[in-house]
Amino acid sequence: MQIKEYRKFNEKVYIEKMDNGLSVVVVPKKGYQKTYATLSVRYGSIDTNINGKTYPAGIAHFLEHKMFDKKDHDAMDVFSKYGAGSNAFTSFNKTSYLFSTTDNVHENLTELLDFVQEPYFSDAKVEKEKGIIGQEISMYDDEPGAVLFFKTVQNMFPDTPLNVDIAGTEDSIYKITKQDLYDSYNYFYQPQNMQLTVVGNVVPEDIFKWVSDNQSQKSFDEPKDVKRTTIQSSEIVRETTHYMDVNRPKVALGIKGDSKYNGDIKYELSISLLLQLLLSEGSEIYEKMYNDGIIDDSFGFDFDCEDQFNFAVLAGETEKIDEFIDRISDVLVNFADYISDKADEFELIKKEEIGQHVSMMNSIEAIANNMSDEDHDFENIYDEIEMIKQLELDDLIRYGKLFLKPDMIVKNKIFPKN
CATH class of the missing domain: 3.30.830.10 (Metalloenzyme, LuxS/M16 peptidase-like)
Structure with missing residues (x-):
């Protein structure tokens, strides 16, 4: 276990790597009522290439949406059952899943790890999601603030994956298949490409033990080197x-x-x-x-x-x-x-x-x-x-x-x- 101590602020950051490569960071905040946790994947909207194959724009965001949707339940309902609020977001270079709670930290932490590390996709659910995300894209296309920001980014990087909105386009998301989601998940959602961060009124040793026990009960594929997209841009739109x-x-x-x-x-x-x-x-x-x-x-x-x-x-x-x-x-x-x-x-x-x-x-x-x-x-x-x-x-x-x-x-x- 690594400890970064900041005596001036009376704070410590505890870090431990699980046997499977998952990084776990804990910042104890004694006296706080709430605990907040994020499980982040080094995978964002710009990462559309896997071993030379290009996947449809918006697939990272699409995958984030589908992770909550299990065969017979919605993961958000489980968090609600344990008194937690949950959410997720995708950026250009990262996907994060999170919860915030004042109680049942162990149960919510288990759910966070389990629902992210146990994917379930079906053809029917994927097709249904296309309509939902298509409406979301259409809404952003009509939102002046979003257009102002994303079109400016696209002007700076017209020859890169930054040239497309994080959610993709209505055309690109309709090309996404169930197999595309599994391909992307299996490549990027490896434990060694993920980080769990927990901040709140918790004991670091307890968190590390809970996570270690949880991970030891699961089997993972042999680790593969993850090659992220590098942005090599030589053009701009003035x-x-x-x-x-x-x-x-x-x-x-x-x-x-x-x-x-x-x-x-x-x-x-x-x-x-x-x-x-x-x-x-x-x-x-x-x-x-x-x-x-x-x-x-x-x-x-x-x-x-x-x-x-x-x-x-x-x-x-x-x-x-x-x-x-x-x-x-x-x-x-x-x-x-x-x-x-x-x-x-x-x-x-x-x-x-x-x-x-x-x-x-x-x-x-x-x-x-x-x-x-x-x-x-x-x-x-x-x-x-x-x-x-x-x-x-x-x-x-x-x-x-x-x-x-x-x-x-x-x-x-x-x-x-x-």
């Missing part, structure tokens, strides 16, 4: 325009990052703080654009840095789309000039970010959802606080020059239909 049922125009700028920095936590923290220093509410640039009517409270930005990709999206509603694009593009391209004398503001941003991380320590969901995997030494919010403290303004300038390249900026606009 600009796209859409017309939808919106009251006001929407616009987004996307910045495509250099793949060599994928998964680099220091790079991720530096770029996130850089964007906050430049464009967070309260910054000089934000205040000026707000007062000039170029942005309003709808404006926001996000930076996503994963092992397979990294990018930022900055978006909002505005009647002054051209000024939005010109002003923010200028800030991004000339960022070093804007922040060179902002040492005091940078220290304030750092303190605010550390404060947010400290607040996250009180959220068992935040602790679990921000726990990295074995490849990143299970880095977490406690590790990130120390990293943030060590960052200097020069780090932001150095990484910013690597990230904010004019030829890697894309635009996406949505106008009212009329």
Whole structure:
């Protein structure tokens, strides 16, 4: 058992690998009423290739839906029986199943492991699900916020699996078969490609024993090397325009990052703080654009840095789309000039970010959802606080020059239909 201790915060993270390769991470929170657990698979919407065969887009999300649907029951009903709320989600590079409960932790943990590790698919159930997910896709296609984000991502990565929505398309999901689901499940849902994270009022040794006993009662195929999709993208789509049922125009700028920095936590923290220093509410640039009517409270930005990709999206509603694009593009391209004398503001941003991380320590969901995997030494919010403290303004300038390249900026606009 590995223990990562954070004496300053009076916290410990316990880690153990089961004989079958399943990683188990436990963060005990004494005195908390609730326990939260996630079982995550390193498998997301971009992972459509298995040993040279390409599977339909949206299959990871489709598989996530079908995992709950057993031969004679719905797994969610079992969680409800034991007083837990359950859910699941699929992202570009991960699928996670979760529950939250104030009681019956052992029973709910058993159900989480069992329903994810015991698949059941039938032709009839697969066909029925196509209609359900097809409606979901249609709904997202009509949702301006989703279109603004996903079309911007697609503009940055048009020659990769990121070019398709996580749920796939109505055409792609209708190609999915029962065998496709079993193929994908058997390849990606191997214990050594999964991680169980439990946070709450629990005893780590008890969790490890429960999980070990559960896994020892099951048989698994011989482990196979899992080859994830690598995003090798050399193209971008500079600009796209859409017309939808919106009251006001929407616009987004996307910045495509250099793949060599994928998964680099220091790079991720530096770029996130850089964007906050430049464009967070309260910054000089934000205040000026707000007062000039170029942005309003709808404006926001996000930076996503994963092992397979990294990018930022900055978006909002505005009647002054051209000024939005010109002003923010200028800030991004000339960022070093804007922040060179902002040492005091940078220290304030750092303190605010550390404060947010400290607040996250009180959220068992935040602790679990921000726990990295074995490849990143299970880095977490406690590790990130120390990293943030060590960052200097020069780090932001150095990484910013690597990230904010004019030829890697894309635009996406949505106008009212009329």
